[in-house]
Amino acid sequence: MLFRSYRRLRLWIYQERDDGLSRAHKELVMVMMNLASGYKDGAVRHLNNGLNHGLRVAEVREALSLGFLFLGVNGFLTVGQSLWQACADYEANATTN
DSSP, X not given: OHHHHHHHHHHHHHOOOXXXXXXXXXXXXXXXXXXXXXXXXXXXXXXXXXHHTTOOHHHHHHHHHHHHHXXXXXXXXXXXXXXXXXXXXXXXXXXXX
């Protein structure tokens, strides 16, 4: 029962709406929440989902810069450095393909 409720809620959250956030930007919000929570695996997973749904690396880097201001150096480095590198890797792969 709990899993079904979670699944329904997740489907509603990720549903595309004309007047709502795009899937890419919903993933960016999830990236930032995972960054603030210090959860690297979740942040990277949502980053990849966002990039696959049209999120631009420049948008991610801008949001990460805001995260740096909020979390400070030590808080940011826990997860943010991995996200910044994942963006660089994504760009490198995009130019070679």
